[in-house]
Amino acid sequence: MHWKPIDIPYESHPKRGYFYYCSRMFDLDPRLIHYLWLNGYKKEEQMINFLVPSIDKMYSPFLLNDMNLAVQRIIKALYQKEHIFIFGDYDTDGITSTTLLYKILVHLNGKVSFRLPLRKEGYGLTANAVFELPTDVSLLITVDNGSSAHEAMKVAKQRGVEVIVTDHHEVLGPHPSCYAFINPRWVDNTYPFPSLSGAGVALKVSQALYERIGRRTDAVMSEAIELATLGTIADLMPMVDENRIICSLGLRKLENHPIPLIKHLKDLLHISKVDSSTVGFTFGPIFNACGRISDPNIAVKLLLMKNLTKEMVNKVIYLNEKRKEMTQLSFKIALDTIEENQLHKDQVIVVNGSFHHGIIGILAGKIAETFRKPTIVISKDGVGSARSVNGTDFSIVSAIKECGDHLLKFGGHQAAAGFSITPDSNKIGEFRKVIQEIAKKQEIRDPLITYCFELSINDVTDTFLNDLYSLEPFGINFPKPIFFTSLNDITHYETFGRKQNHLKLFHSKKEIIGFDIANNFAQWKKSSKLEVLYTSHCMKRKNILLKNLRIKE
Structure with missing residues (x-):
């Protein structure tokens, strides 16, 4: 694995004078101005819009294709007291978009119901789900799904139910045959920003409803933005443009x-x-755990409730702890299987077993990071989840696509993909052989990790941390800066966690926390030179979060 700075140091940069000028203007550390510049915020006006996001900079929701049509139909349903049914998805984005739209429609005195599918039912609106709708439903609204629900649309027409699809996933085939189709990823869409989350699209529908009805909506829209923030960050949407405005306001x-x-x-x-x-590492996983190993409808109900008890909330916390335990146990089983069968010597690690289909994506990611190889995990019922290695350009979905003849269905993108296969050992064995040959067509390079600049732990002052937090929110396309330093004067260290797999270093009155990294530290001696990549710790602002380490004698 290679470590590399993303640019020449601030101290010798030809733009140093400009960075310093902007740092005085915005009262920010000039090295962080340099980081903004590297991320495309090169002009003063761009920096102002970045640092002071405003709801006034959000786009008109009516720029989305079919928004006028959808809003007219929803208002008609509200006035005529029709039964409106919201159908969501089982992840955090689907949970929050369902909650958001339900709250808005109830606030507008609508007669509203909702349902999210269990993971075993599969993703998206199905024909069976439409068959099971209450008989008096006349308007069905999907959130975070529906773009490819063609069979479900046929059944809805047969039942006389009109459907409004709101979604944000890629439109891979023809548009669904529905009353209105709202998706910023339409190829010919007129909306200027295609990367909204499902909850972000639900927010735009809500915004359009209130604009058309002419109500004052500050308090209600504030909650809607809060929910959209949870969905946007948890669904790993790019933290730029309108998403940045939503999440900046929502985090407050x-x-x-x-x-x-x-x-x-x-x-x-x-x-x-x-x-x-x-949001990304605490709230999101808790909501996702409901959909992974239990019922996502539980999370929606809790988000809607005003009078919660400690016991109610502890149940969803427990679900996430149970999910972690299942993941740890399954990870150990997967590692044993990989070692026993020497699967780590393959180009692409393919491991199958009695894994719960709700955690195979997490397992694939953990195995890929452990062995630094693309990984596929297949559950007992033939559901597969695949991950590339972070820091590489290997496209796992391209490799899987070339194996399409061996699969029932598949989809995904460069870094992550999913598929289903006949759960037969011979079929899986054939797939494993074929994907090894196909993977050779792509160059599998050592992962590259980039860091912002070299920064001594002693220079991580309260002032620097405050400046760093003023750049929030971080996420895809605007990651939290990672810094490099050498640590030669560690006073002592501790391991912690149920399996002693986490690490805590003590240095200059600062704690440096590293998760799942204790094994990497096992060879350290006082005489060793320790190099680390780190950033700030989200849970304890004055602590340091270890991202990676390497020991040199």
Whole structure:
């Protein structure tokens, strides 16, 4: 694995004078101005819009194709007291988009119901789900799904149910035959930003409804933005453009006046500061756990409730802990299988077993990072999840696509993909052989990790951390800066966690926390030179989060 700075140091950069000028203007560390510049924020006006996001900079929702049509139909349903049914998805984005739209329609005095499918039912609106709708439903609205639900649309027409599809996934085939289709990823769409989350699209529908009805909506829309923030960050949407405005405003709400469930989670988990990492690594996994190993409808109901008890909230926290335990146990079984069958010597690691289909994506990611090889995990019922290695350009979905004759269905993108295969050992064995040959067509390079600049731990002052947090939210296309340094004066260290797999280093009155990294540290001696990549810790602002380490004698 290679470590490399993303640019020449600030101190010798030809733009140093400009960085310093902007640092005085915005009262920010000039090295962080350099980081903004590297991420495309090169002009003062761009930096102002970045640092001071405004709801006024959001695009008109009516720029989305079919929005006028959808809003007219929803308003008609509200006035005529029709039964409106919302159909969501089982991940955090689907959970929050369902909650968001349900709250808005109830606030507008609508007669509304919702349902999210269990993971075993599969993704998206199905013909069977439409058959099971209450008989009095006349308007069905999908959130975070529906773009490819062609069979379901036929059944809806047969039943006399009109469908509005709101989604954000790629439109891979013909548009669904529905009353209105709202998706910013239409090839010919007129909306200027294609990368909204499902909850982001639901927010735009809500915004359009209130604009058309002419109501004052500050408090209600504030909650909607909070929910859209949870969905956007958890679904790994690019943290640029309109997503940045939504999440900047939403994080303030989550920090200062969160909805009841988030407030209880903060209290029970002792979270004092909410940022993008808190959403991505704490709140998101808790909601996702409901959909992975239980019922996502539980999460929606809790998000809607005003009077929650500690016991109710502890149930979803427990689900996530159970999910972690299942993942750890399955990870050990997978590692044993890989070692026993020497699968780590393959180009692409393909491991199958009695794995719960709700955690195979997490397993594939953990195995890929452990062996630094693309990985596919197949569950007992033939559901497969695949991951590339972070820092490489190997396209796992391209490799899987070339194996399409061996699969029932597949989809995904460069870094992650999913498929289904006949759960037969011979079929899986054939697939494993074929994908090894196909993988050779792509060059599998050592992962490259880039860091922002070299920064001594002693220079991570409160002022620097405050400047760093002013750049929140971080995410895809705008990651939290990673810094490099050498540590030669560690006073002592500890391992912690149920399996002693986490690491805590003590250096200059600072704690440096590393998760799942203790094994990498086992060879360290006082005489060793320790090089680390690190950033700030989301849970404890004054602590340091270790991202990677290497030991040199």
